Structures are given as C-alpha cells and as structure tokens.
C-alpha cells in the first residue's frame with residue numbers, strides 16, 4: 001500500500017489492483033477528471049484546495065492553467081468549452097476564490113455554457129463557524145448555477161463529481177459548482193466510475209415529439225413570408241446541428257437571422273443570411289422578423305434585446321419554437337407550436353418531414369418575400385463612410401472590417417472573443433463567421449472583462465489558431481491582469497482595442513436618453529497600452545490614423561507572440577442601426593441623422 | 609398570435625423532490641428570484657425509504673405565470689415531479705391552525721360555542737385561555753380566525769396547505 005501513489009499509474013477502472021490502494025479525496029477527484037476526459041483546468045490555488053494542487057503536482061494527465069483572478073478562470077473555461085464543445089473546468093479556493101468566480105458562473109448560466117467549478121471549502125467540522133476563508137458557497141451560487149453540491153461525505157465524492165459533468169453538459173448546458181471541504185480532499189475516499197444509470201430525477205428531453213415537428217413543417221410549407229430565427233442553442237447542439245441547419249435553410253429557401261449567441265451556426269457570408277436581429281441587428285433582419293408570417297425559432301429564447309417592444313414583436317406570425325429547455329417556451333412570447341428537444345435533432349427531423357410532406361411554399365409568394373428583403377437590404381444599414389485620407393480618424397467599424405479582411409488573408413482558423421460595449425456590436429456586425437464555435441462573447445450577462453480571459457481559454461484549446469479579443473479600452477481593464485497568464489503560457493493572443501476613450505455604449509445611451517450628460521463615462525487616466533503590453537512581455541502597437549491601420553493589423557497578425565494593439569478610433573461614433581428600448585422592430589434608427597427623432601417612452605427608459 | 613390571458617388565478621403546486629440539503633432553498637430561491645408569489649408553503653418527507661419530500665405551494669398568477677412556475681421548478685435537478693393540482697382536477701387541500709384565544713366571561717363562552725360549530729378542538733385550556741386546533745380548507749380557517757378576533761384572539765400558528773388529488777390518480 002502506498003499512501004501517495006504516483007497518479008499517472010492510476011488508470012481509471014483498473015479495479016484489479018486499484019481496489020487495495022487507498023486514495024485521498026484529492027486523488028479521487030483527479031481520477032474523475034481523467035475519466036471525464038478533462039485535459040485542462042483553469043484555476044488559482046489557496047489553503048482550502050492545497051491537497052488538490054498537491055495531487056495535480058504528482059500527475060501529468062491534467063494540465064493546470066494558472067490565471068490571475070478567479071473570474072478569469074471561469075471565463076477562460078467558458079471559452080474553452082464554447083470553442084471545443086467540451087466541458088470547461090475550474091478550480092478555485094474557498095471564500096474569496098469562490099466569490100470571485102461568481103460573475104463567471106452567472107455568465108455561463110445566462111449563456112448556457114457547460115462549466116464545472118470545483119471550490120475549496122473549510123473542513124466540515126468548521127462549516128458555519130465563520131472560519132477563516134469560509135463562505136457559504138453553495139448558498140451564494142445556488143442561483144448562479146444550474147446545480148451545485150456540497151460534498152460532506154467521502155463516499156459521495158466520486159459520484160457527485162461525475163454527476164457534475166453530466167449535468168453541466170446535458171440538456172441545456174450550464175455551470176455546476178462542487179464545493180469540497182478540506183477534510184474530504186485530504187482524507188481517504190473510495191473511487192467509483194461514472195454511473196451509466198439514468199439520474200433519478202434529472203432527465204432532460206433530447207428527442208423532440210414527432211407530432212409537433214409535423215405541425216411545424218406543415219406550417220412552414222404554407223408559409224408565404226417565412227423566417228428562421230436561430231440562437232445559441234444550435235451552437236450548443238454541436239457542429240452537426242449547424243451543418244444540418246445549413247441544409248434546412250438551403251432546402252427550404254427561407255431567409256435566416258441569428259441572435260448574438262447564435263452567430264456562425266449558419267454562415268454569415270451566405271446570401272440567405274440576413275444578419276443579426278435585435279437591438280443592433282440589421283434593418284432587413286428586424287423588418288423580416290416584424291413582417292414574417294411564419295417564424296421558426298431554433299435554440300433561441302426571445303431575449304428582450306431581440307424582441308424590442310413585446311406587444312409589437314413579429315405581430316402577424318405563426319410561431320414555432322424549439323428549445324431543449326421547456327421553461328423557455330411561452331416564457332416571453334406565446335407560440336403556436338412548442339417543440340421540446342435538442343436543436344440538432346429538431347432540425348434533422350424537420351428535414352425528414354420536409355421531404356415526407358407533400359407540397360411546397362408558394363414559389364411566387366416566396367420570391368416576392370425575397371424581393372422585399374432585398375429592398376430592405378438595399379438600405380445597407382451597416383454601411384459607414386470611412387474617409388481614406390491617411391491622416392483621417394479611424395472609424396471603429398472600418399477597423400473591424402479591415403481586421404476581418406486581413407485575418408481572412410492569413411487563411412488561419414480564427415476565433416474572436418469580445419468584451420462588452422459598442423465594439424462588441426461592431427464585431428458582431430462586421431466580422432464574419434462561417435463556422436460555429438468561433439465567436440465567443442458574453443451575451444446574456446454582458447460581462448465587461450469577458451474577452452481577454454476568453455481569448456486565453458480559446459488559445460489554450462487551439463494553440464495554433466489565430467485568437468483575437470476585439471476589445472474596448474474600458475472593458476479590457478477589467479481583467480487586464482490576464483496579460484500575466486498570456487505571458488506565462490506564451491499565448492499568441494491578439495488584443496485589438498477599439499480605443500474611443502469612452503465607455504462608448506454608456507456614452508451612446510447618455511446621448512440618446514440623458515441629454516448628452518456624460519456622467520462618469522469618460523475613460524480618464526488610461527494607461528499607455530503599448531507600454532502596458534511591454535511590461536507584460538507582449539508586443540504593443542498603436543494606430544492613430546487610417547494610414548497606419550492596415551500596417552498595424554498586418555504586423556499584429558504576423559507577430560508570433562501576444563500583441564496588444566491600441567487602435568485609436570473616433571470618440572463620438574455611435575452604434576447603428578438601433579432599436580431604442582421600448583420600440584418595435586419597424587421603428588429602427590439607421591443613423592445619427594435620426595437621433596433627434598428618438599422619443600423613448602418612460603417605459604422604454606426603464607427597459608434600458 | 610395567441611393572446612395572453614391576464615386573469616390572476618390561484619394554484620396549488622405540489623412538488624416531489626429528492627430529500628437532500630438545500631432543496632427547499634432552491635425552490636424558494638427560484639420563487640423569490642423570479643418574482644413569483646408564495647401564499648403558503650408546506651414541506652415534509654413523504655417517502656422515507658426513497659428519500660423523497662413533498663412541497664406544497666399555494667401561489668397565484670396569470671395562467672402563463674403558473675405554467676412558467678411549473679416549468680422553472682421542473683428544471684431543478686432534485687425535482688422528480690411537479691403538478692398544478694388546481695389544473696389536474698378535483699383535489700383536497702387542507703391546513704391546520706392552532707388558535708389562541710385569551711378572554712373571560714361572555715367572550716369566552718362565545719368563543720367556545722363558535723369552536724364547536726367549526727368542529728375545532730380545544731387542545732389546551734386554562735381559566736383565561738384556549739388553544740383551538742382546527743383543520744380544513746384555507747377559507748374555513750380564515751373565517752374562524754375572523755370570528756375569534758373580537759373574542760380575544762391572541763396568537764395564530766398555521767401549517768400552510770397540504771394537498772392531494774381526489775380519486776386513484778397521483779401526481
């Protein structure tokens with residue numbers, strides 16, 4: 001018997017000799033990770049998790065990435081998950097380690113990202129005594145997770161840890177916290193392989209009801225002005241679901257729009273794609289949503305940023321809504337055909353039914369609908385004029401466009417993360433995604449500081465890919481410490497800051513709604529980002545005018561290591577098109593010339 | 609194009625849960641976090657051998673909100689089943705109250721007379737007080753308590769509603 005075995009010798013399921021080896025809880029945990037196929041965990045040590053760090057030290061199967069703040073560990077794990085389809089794993093200590101992780105957990109909850117977060121906890125006998133670095137982690141994270149556990153009995157450890165992965169990745173994915181008291185990880189615990197038996201109470205529905213899909217397809221066949229509205233659920237359903245969506249959209253000939261979270265499921269450069277819908281969506285996407293007669297929502301949840309004024313949302317359409325989570329259906333918008341199931345399975349079944357059922361939509365009506373859409377498209381709602389004189393001020397949209405074009409020239413697989421603000425919307429509008437899992441953004445929670453750690457997670461998962469954080473100067477500072485992580489692991493992440501010296505999105509709302517009183521939205525006392533980068537062993541670059549932009553982007557893309565590119569852009573640019581809060585989809589503002597016409601109702605103001 | 613029904617209805621939601629620590633907090637946190645009402649709540653183990661507890665919640669909202677409550681509760685990992693008994697059909701809903709009345713003379717005799725009419729039992733009696741035990745539907749308890757108010761009502765302790773479907777069906 002060996003009290004501190006080399007964990008590399010401990011292959012899962014080797015019961016023959018494994019049975020008489022007494023493992024510590026920490027070692028059991030590591031074995032669970034290996035059995036679950038975990039290759040990377042993002043974490044930060046502390047007293048309560050030292051036994052786990054010690055077990056990590058004595059093995060090579062699981063790689064630990066040391067972040068600089070626990071919030072960043074969760075965002076990195078989220079991006080790792082979103083860009084690979086695997087579960088992202090986090091390890092943090094008790095008390096402040098756990099509380100620092102909370103923002104990331106809620107972010108993952110809102111965007112349905114599978115994450116398992118192990119938190120240290122004081123020993124069971126000390127729980128409830130206000131012990132050093134004790135926090136009621138399961139209490140604090142109860143509403144911040146899909147589910148959470150406190151392991152009080154060593155016999156439960158392996159089962160709970162396996163179950164956490166199952167719950168995080170199945171059904172509607174989400175974050176799961178496993179709180180591990182120190183005596184549990186220090187003391188002996190039995191190992192158990194993942195159970196094949198179904199969970200007693202948790203049984204998400206994957207397979208849609210055929211009858212609902214039959215009714216949906218019958219409505220689609222009668223449609224004269226149909227529209228697909230797809231969301232993050234299609235991405236979560238895996239690349240096969242996106243591929244099937246492509247077939248369904250092409251087979252039906254229907255137009256397709258997407259939410260912010262769904263970008264890339266259907267190629268954004270394709271002619272049948274209308275661009276993103278919602279508050280900063282395109283004119284054609286929003287007017288098509290408003291005017292369609294059959295709306296097919298797939299893995300989307302009618303978020304308020306998408307619907308605008310609810311009583312005017314897609315007023316004349318027959319609504320079909322497929323979602324894996326029954327609570328999302330009829331939550332915001334009452335629908336005509338609810339379908340509960342995995343988006344990929346729903347799409348496949350729709351394709352089958354499309355072939356099986358007779359008839360086809362009236363081709364003349366569909367052609368007329370497309371002519372209408374082309375007319376809306378002719379408005380060119382994303383258009384902007386860039387003065388190309390070398391000394392001209394860079395418009396942020398132009399910077400994103402050039403970034404996209406020059407990145408494509410490299411031919412490299414490209415992943416884009418963003419922070420939150422105007423730059424995020426410009427990235428969504430002007431960068432194109434022809435494949436899923438390449439777009440990493442904080443949608444539901446809108447967490448400033450997401451993008452930099454997300455870029456870390458994506459680059460760890462895809463060491464050879466081009467990973468770019470399209471950032472705002474204010475957001476970047478919220479997790480700027482991760483430049484340390486980037487340096488430590490020599491991650492060639494490119495941080496592309498659209499520096500408008502304002503919390504631009506806040507400034508825009510203040511301009512529209514608060515008489516241009518720019519209360520506290522100026523980014524005062526900014527660091528010199530070039531020198532900041534250098535102090536973190538990265539390359540700093542700056543473009544101050546149009547004449548410098550392409551060269552800086554090219555140099556950034558050519559640089560083998562990490563780069564912080566400070567792109568000085570117009571300070572007063574607003575993000576258009578825009579549906580002001582409380583307005584309907586057919587009341588869009590296309591540009592600043594219409595700003596004077598905004599009359600945001602008192603109700604609209606509250607919706608901000 | 610379905611129109612929303614804005615009428616507020618009352619509902620008795622019965623939830624069968626895994627009897628594990630924190631499960632009640634999950635359910636209550638969900639109600640408060642999403643702004644749903646809780647008019648009364650009961651919880652107790654019902655299947656010791658299978659570690660199951662039953663939670664009964666009396667709530668109110670539009671039919672759409674009640675549907676949401678069921679769906680959101682159903683999402684919780686330790687929840688086996690959730691049913692809206694008001695929707696399932698005829699059901700029995702009962703609660704128990706302990707009502708302390710402190711009075712003498714005329715009021716005291718009147719209190720005792722009303723208690724008999726309601727089939728409430730005096731489970732504790734002193735020269736100046738009664739504790740009545742009364743089981744029944746919520747509105748029966750309400751009217752009993754109302755009647756006791758001028759007769760020296762001093763304190764009330766109620767259990768909240770326990771409910772079950774009539775006939776052979778189960779949730």
Ligand SMILES: Cc1ncc(C[n+]2csc(CCOP(=O)(O)OP(=O)(O)O)c2C)c(N)n1
Nearest residue numbers: 421422423448472473474475502503504505
């Ligand atoms: C953590 C957090 N705090 C506050 C906000 C509110 N907020 C939304 S956008 C924004 C400004 C972002 O500024 P910047 O990163 O410079 O982006 P820009 O809008 O200028 O492109 C703020 C403060 C938020 N989304 N997240």
Ligand SMILES: [Mg+2]
Nearest residue numbers: 472473502504
């Ligand atoms: Mg800014």
